[in-house]
Amino acid sequence: MGIGIIGLGRLGGPLARGLAAAGIAEVYGFSRSRDKAEQIARQAAGLTLLDSAAEVLRRSDTVFVWMAPGQVNEVLTANADALSHRPILVNCSPGQDLGAFTDRWVDTYPNVNSATGQGSTLLSWGPGLADPDKQRVRSLLEAVGVVYEVEPTQLDAYCALTSNGPAFYAFILQAWADTVAERHGLDVDLARSMVRQTMVGTVALQEAEGIDAAAVIAQVAHPGGSTEPGLAVLAADFRPMAERMLQAMGRW
């Protein structure tokens, strides 16, 4: 049996592209807007579009139902007869309970980086999965990135780092580049490119040398140099701002 994706949107699309890039075969997809689904299929060689959610459910042993909660309920309720072979259902919507449809469910918080093979997926298991089922889901998600198994009660908190994270990190990098470029009348695109490359290099340095942020800072911030006073501003202002962000996000 294959792997199904119902909902080829901001998450389902990158998952389909990531699975294709990882060479995973027999991936079936269905999404509400056929034209958008076809666009994804053109970028995901292994993806076969089917004509209905029911067909995807029938032909798959593991189905990513990656839509908003109301949409998931609607699709599963309308296609309950296509669940008789008890496929594993993989949820990605906060607060969505798949227990009414099956005990073979998984809660995940993926992120949009799955398309690159560098995704981060938080995961917690439903009650009805055996070890081979878990291995099946884990291996699919590992094909598109790193999987973190966490306590169900901690999913929402960690999600601020991984699922919301790409938006925050992208914003911060761009805002820093734009601030420097505008203050000095520099080329904004060049500045943004330099910041992205510097961040890629900083992460690579930490990974390669197994060092944390403090060790990187020690390599950069010479006493009396320009980094130190910049860091002092970050140290004073960043934590209160991060706490205000969590409060605003309802993740306090």
Ligand SMILES: NC(=O)c1ccc[n+]([C@@H]2O[C@H](COP(=O)([O-])OP(=O)(O)OC[C@H]3O[C@@H](n4cnc5c(N)ncnc54)[C@H](OP(=O)(O)O)[C@@H]3O)[C@@H](O)[C@H]2O)c1
């Ligand atoms: N985006 C993130 O970074 C992120 C991270 C973690 C969790 N989440 C959660 O994941 C869920 C999905 O998010 P998303 O950003 O991928 O949403 P999205 O971009 O709106 O994708 C949902 C997809 O489902 C399709 N769809 C809707 N109703 C359908 C139906 N009845 N049958 C088949 N396909 C249907 C939509 O089709 P159309 O193209 O016609 O709209 C769309 O392609 C949400 O609950 C969100 O809160 C999102």
